[in-house]
Amino acid sequence: MTNETINSKNIEKKIFLRGIKKTFLAIILASIDILILFFSFLIVSYLKYDGNFLKNLFSLKDIPSIYLTSTIFILSFLFNKLYSFKTYLFWDEMRNIVKASFFSLVLLLLFSFINKTYYSRFVVIYGITLFVILDMVIRYFYRKVLYKLNIFKTNVLIIGAGEMGKIISDKIKAHTFTTYNIIGFLDDDETKVGKKINDYKILGKTEDIDKILSQNDIDEVIIAIPTANRQTISQIISHLEGKVRRIKFIPDMYGLITFSTDIQDFDGVMTISASQGLLNPVNKVLKRTFDIIFGIVGLLIFLPLFLIIGWKIKREDGGSILFKHNRVGKDLKEFKMYKFRTMVPNAEQKLKEMLEKDEKLREEFYKNFKLKDDPRITKIGKFLRKTSLDEFPQFLNVIKGDMSIVGPRPVVRKEIEMYYGEEVAKRVFAVKPGITGMWQANGRSDVEDYDERIALDLYYIRNWSLWLDIIIILKTIKAVLDRKGAY
Incomplete structure (x- = not known):
């Protein structure tokens, strides 16, 4: 059996075990979501019915059935990938929670209309609104706790220790919600090997990638060489296929388009369309x-x-x-x-006098058009x-x-x-x-x-x-x- 076959089997085993862990953590998260949902209904219904909510919890009287609501919410959250533990930013998770909850609300109201079943619109609408707020907070801390306890991390290797590598490591460091854990960098500049970027070591050159993968449990590889030509990127991706769970690369359009983009498969050709929303x-x-x-x-x-x-x-x-x-x-x-x-009432006149007397202040003001320690x-x-x-x-x-x-x-x-x-x-x-x-x-x-x-x-x-x-x-x-x- 070749080393490549052994590595392939090891990777499959790792993916399988990680899948089991994700499923277990997702079940816990789904259970928490349901508890938060009905806690939200309980709070809102208490305000309206003075606690009568509990009497109707398992019926179709006044409020939706716990079984119906749970089913709709879980399926909606699954559809919006809220149990997949994607390496989202917190804002992406928030957006998906809002989308999934709004869709669930529409379905519940539609069900009420079709079945001619009366639900308290006050409890349903305000209960789900409260749920959205609470769920965002709980999910934020849930991921943070998993990350802190080292229960769930996405180990990532960054190829490219240049400006883009530094930028992406800055972003990852600032957003632990993504669960990204940087193992290190690879870079073909020999003078950089052994040095650190944002406390993360440059482990070697790109040709050392197999050695690095065998020594570390790497889940993802981010290729942060936007100036690399298509052939180089293609070679790196082809070499990594089957050796890590996911490969991401940052194109040479960083900072130009992000939010208003749509990736389409145009009969086998990938196209990225961008629209400037404020022209609409x-x-x-x-x-x-x-x-x-x-x-x-x-x-x-x-x-x-x-x-x-x-x-x-x-x-x-x-x-x-x-x-x-x-x-x-x-x-x-x-x-x-x-x-x-x-500022003091005669601030403009005082500024003029200060700038005439102090060259350093003059330089600071004309650089930023404000003074950090402004005496006015x-x-x-x-x-x-x-x-x-x-x-x-x-x-x-x-x-x-x-x-x-x-x-x-x-x-x-x-x-x-x-x-x-x-x-x-x-x-x-x-x-x-x-x-x-x-x-x-x-x-x-x-x-x-x-x-x-x-x-x-x-x-x-x-x-x-x-x-x-x-x-x-x-x-x-x-x-x-x-x-x-x-x-």
Whole structure:
């Protein structure tokens, strides 16, 4: 029996054992889902029926049968691959939970209509809504616990220790929800072998891959050499076939298209289609509707906070509460952007004097158009900037139509020079600027490189979807709570 045959049998055995483990963990997860679902129904029905839910739990009176509901939800979740333990990002899992739950809700209501069976719409709709929220949280911690206890990890080897290899390892390190566990790198540059990238060692060259596979339990291989030609990629993939469970490679389109892509088999030829969502008039209306609703809700929720902040600003120095500043908007047209005033009343004159006296400050300001330790900031202003509460009056700009909730970073006219000419700036500001955006959600002011900021804004425009807006909002909330990168 050859080594290749032995390796093949070992791989088949590993895949079989991993399949059993996944099935067992999926059964546990499905059981948890059902418990969460009926706990959600219990909470909501208690609010409506004062606890009568338990009496009707196994009947078709007032609420759906536990058997019917469980069957619909489990099948819907299976169909949306929610028990496959794919190497999803948390946002992908969230999206699939929402899709599966909405589909299940529609089926339950349809069943009610066809059978002419009365269910409490309040319990069903609000119960499933509560379930979605709780299930997202529980699934997040479920994967985290499995990863922490080393019960379920996806061991991955990255081929390519260049810029793309570093980027993908950064992403994996930041998202343990994927269950990826980097074993190391391979790279054909001999000078890199033995060194580390993000604490992961470069184990050898590509020709050493069989040796690395025999010494380590590798589930997946990611080929992170976007500049490699088709023949090289084909040779690596052919060599790896049958030796690992899954092979992924990153094409030379990284950062260009991601969300709005569709891979199609065109009679044996793979095609990748990309559509720029914000060119679609329907999507424009959808985004504007989302902005108006979110803007009004934001103002109503934070109105008491606005009043408190306004009183504190006024009490500190007696100056104006709001600060209006000219910013570049859609199609490079200027508008007045609102913020809570965080600086002394004569801030512009003081800045001019400071920049004339201090060359280092002048260099810092013209690089980022802000100062990290700005002496003009008031006591309340430091708190507002650290918590990003100074941005909240921009909800008024959103309702007026000057801004969006999510969009490119609004800039002053002087910053347009940093965009490599008006042509690039026009591409960035083909849409309205946003209260938050890609760069704020990925580090806020810690993203210092203008090239990176522009690239992130262009990425957003090319790949817009309503779901991407929701992800950016959630990531921004997390960044604000972490107090990361704000000054």
